[in-house]
Amino acid sequence: MSTTLETQNPEPATPNPAPLNLVRVLQQMLAVSDKVSDLIFSPGRPPQVELVSKLQPVPIPGIEKLTPGQTLAIAKIIIGDNAKAAEGLDTLGSIDVSFSLPGINRFRVNIFKQRGTHAIVMRVIPTRPPRFEELGLPKQLLEIVELKNGIVLVTGPTGSGKSSTLAAVIDLINETKFYHIVTIEDPIEFLHMHKNSTIHQRELYSDTPNFALALRAALRQAPKVILVGEMRDRETMEVAMEAAETGHLVLSTLHTIDAAKTVERIIGVFPKNEEQIIRTRLAQSFRYIISQRLLPRIDANGRVAVVEVLKATSRTREYIERGETEGKSLVDAMEQGETEGMQTFDGQIEKLIRGGVVSKEDGLAYASNYGNLLLRLGEFGEAVKPKPKPQAKPQSMLDRE
Numbered sequence: 001m002s003t004t005l006e007t008q009n010p011e012p013a014t015p016n017p018a019p020l021n022l023v024r025v026l027q028q029m030l031a032v033s034d035k036v037s038d039l040i041f042s043p044g045r046p047p048q049v050e051l052v053s054k055l056q057p058v059p060i061p062g063i064e065k066l067t068p069g070q071t072l073a074i075a076k077i078i079i080g081d082n083a084k085a086a087e088g089l090d091t092l093g094s095i096d097v098s099f100s101l102p103g104i105n106r107f108r109v110n111i112f113k114q115r116g117t118h119a120i121v122m123r124v125i126p127t128r129p130p131r132f133e134e135l136g137l138p139k140q141l142l143e144i145v146e147l148k149n150g151i152v153l154v155t156g157p158t159g160s161g162k163s164s165t166l167a168a169v170i171d172l173i174n175e176t177k178f179y180h181i182v183t184i185e186d187p188i189e190f191l192h193m194h195k196n197s198t199i200h201q202r203e204l205y206s207d208t209p210n211f212a213l214a215l216r217a218a219l220r221q222a223p224k225v226i227l228v229g230e231m232r233d234r235e236t237m238e239v240a241m242e243a244a245e246t247g248h249l250v251l252s253t254l255h256t257i258d259a260a261k262t263v264e265r266i267i268g269v270f271p272k273n274e275e276q277i278i279r280t281r282l283a284q285s286f287r288y289i290i291s292q293r294l295l296p297r298i299d300a301n302g303r304v305a306v307v308e309v310l311k312a313t314s315r316t317r318e319y320i321e322r323g324e325t326e327g328k329s330l331v332d333a334m335e336q337g338e339t340e341g342m343q344t345f346d347g348q349i350e351k352l353i354r355g356g357v358v359s360k361e362d363g364l365a366y367a368s369n370y371g372n373l374l375l376r377l378g379e380f381g382e383a384v385k386p387k388p389k390p391q392a393k394p395q396s397m398l399d400r401e
Helices: 022-030 070-077 083-092 139-146 162-176 211-218 234-245 259-269 272-285 314-322 329-335 344-356 359-366 370-375
Strands: 036-041 048-051 056-057 093-100 106-112 117-123 148-156 180-185 198-203 225-228 250-253 286-296 303-311
Touching: 022 036, 022 056, 022 070, 036 211, 070 083, 070 106, 070 250, 083 093, 083 139, 139 286, 148 162, 148 225, 148 234, 148 259, 148 272, 162 180, 162 211, 162 225, 162 250, 162 286, 180 211, 211 225, 211 234, 225 234, 234 250, 234 259, 234 272, 250 259, 259 272, 259 286, 259 303, 259 329, 259 344, 272 286, 286 344, 286 359, 303 329, 303 344, 314 329, 344 359, 359 370
Parallel strands: 148 250, 148 286, 180 198, 180 225, 225 250
Antiparallel strands: 036 048, 036 117, 048 056, 093 106, 106 117, 286 303
């Protein structure tokens, strides 16, 4: 399909404007900064990019304000001959697809209908998987590479870096182990080349109709490691636990805010009469629950990752299997389990505030327990200083998911 779109500008000054090339439009938007995380096309607005959590317009001659016809044309170019995606957009109102500019960039794209028109959000995917050290992840998470089985979950809101963390882990396994790795993604984001391991990446809808079916099939494909893009439903969670129990290492994500809520979410998906069985299975199969938040840096140069780590120990397994009680919560276990490699959001935020990396105001806004963190900080940084103006610094992989 052509990558040009006809402009629909009624102004007499440009009655017959030349068609715009989508590739050139995307290149102009990406040229704004190497920290661009998202590209947004919305009717009535100019093309926009998101830079460090702020939208800004990109002036492009001919599309000062996008028309519904132009956003529809962009959507058609991105969908191409993917009949399944086109059908999904018509029936469901939104779709996730991948889009690639060879030699330039890959994108994770969501196309959706709104007020009778089409809008597009394109998440910029780096040209290579991030390195573990680039993300500033806790060193104890390197232990994941040595795991032989079990479930590792990375959780957090959209844009918190879950995909980047899992890509870094997969890349490290790919480099250091001689394994068969299968990924099931919606859509495929980071492209992994074969290194010491052999890696197969399957995309939802083009390679398989759903996560659960692909995950069941993976059990017959002799992988050592299985990555499931997201555990969305009961069936996928059940098959993931089955895979972990039968000797596979399963990596996946959930949209939950912290480790404790992740456990609640998984158990809550199943019927009440199965709760104890699921608690026991989850307690025995999980290895790590890693929750992430990205906080703005006080110097306004990007964001810093704050990571909560829940690790499988006899104590945390007991709390999951028997349920949390007063003085026996997963947060208590993480706060008291630093020597075992565990940490909480609030403990890490406190360190960043005291170290001058994030402001007290921003740190408290992202805290799990505002009151407790405020007490721990005491009189520290009582006067919130204004943030300095941003200065150009090298790109960080943390500025992308």
